[in-house]
Amino acid sequence: EADIYQTPRYLVIGTGKKITLECSQTMGHDKMYWYQQDPGMELHLIHYSYGVNSTEKGDLSSESTVSRIRTEHFPLTLESARPSHTSQYLCASGGHAYNSPLHFGNGTRLTVT
Amino acid sequence: RKEVEQDPGPFNVPEGATVAFNCTYSNSASQSFFWYRQDCRKEPKLLMSVYSSGNEDGRFTAQLNRASQYISLLIRDSKLSDSATYLCVVNLNTDKLIFGTGTRLQVFP
Numbered sequence: 001e002a003d004i005y006q007t008p009r010y011l012v013i014g015t016g017k018k019i020t021l022e023c024s025q026t027m028g029h030d031k032m033y034w035y036q037q038d039p040g041m042e043l044h045l046i047h048y049s050y051g052v053n054s055t056e057k058g059d060l061s062s063e064s065t066v067s068r069i070r071t072e073h074f075p076l077t078l079e080s081a082r083p084s085h086t087s088q089y090l091c092a093s094g095g096h097a098y099n100s101p102l103h104f105g106n107g108t109r110l111t112v113t
Numbered sequence: 114r115k116e117v118e119q120d121p122g123p124f125n126v127p128e129g130a131t132v133a134f135n136c137t138y139s140n141s142a143s144q145s146f147f148w149y150r151q152d153c154r155k156e157p158k159l160l161m162s163v164y165s166s167g168n169e170d171g172r173f174t175a176q177l178n179r180a181s182q183y184i185s186l187l188i189r190d191s192k193l194s195d196s197a198t199y200l201c202v203v204n205l206n207t208d209k210l211i212f213g214t215g216t217r218l219q220v221f222p
Contacts, residue, residue, distance in 0.1 A: 031208055039154070041214075042212060042213070042214040042215065043157070043200075043212045045209065048208065048209065050208055058209075088154075090156055090157075094208075094210075098144060098145060098204060098207070098208075099144065099145035099162070099204065101147050101159045101162060101202075102157075102159075102202075102210055103159070104156035104157050104158070105156060106155070106156050107155075107156050109154075
């Protein structure tokens with residue numbers, strides 16, 4: 001079983017609030033990712049990181065930001081939440097080899113009212 | 114054309130049936146391939162990697178056809194618990210995996 005954790009599991013918050021979604025992994029993986037997924041829809045990559053101090057934007061434009069100060073930690077921040085940010089956010093990590101699969105956390109379901 | 118394409122389904126099959134899904138990919142340089150399973154409102158979980166020579170894990174068989182640029186997943190003796198969305202995933206030898214939109218399987222009694 002993969003050791004990657006996301007908190008909170010569920011979050012309901014008002015418009016305009018700043019929020020940080022936490023993601024931690026204990027596998028020493030260099031590569032970490034954030035995906036956004038609406039119910040019944042496909043996964044969209046919003047951010048990824050190859051290692052400490054490395055962050056890149058994904059394929060889907062997002063108003064969120066990420067940081068990677070420690071290998072095990074890859075938090076995602078929304079400075080000012082809006083109802084359009086309501087979605088499920090999935091964090092994943094992968095090993096160094098190109099053929100390493102991704103392991104996902106159990107997600108944060110965000111609702112912005 | 115999408116980089117990874119899957120029939121969204123749903124595939125509705127009775128228990129005990131054999132069902133197969135295909136997934137096509139557009140980039141011939143793609144290097145590694147996976148099948149993930151995703152239950153409703155849960156995270157994707159790795160089902161199996163797909164190797165060049167094909168591989169089997171219990172009731173599940175994965176195949177790769179590089180010439181025609183597709184991978185397949187065969188499920189034998191379907192169980193009710195197999196009901197889920199099956200995601201095809203392709204890696205171009207980069208650090209980004211490309212996910213398909215998924216094929217939904219519903220196994221009925």
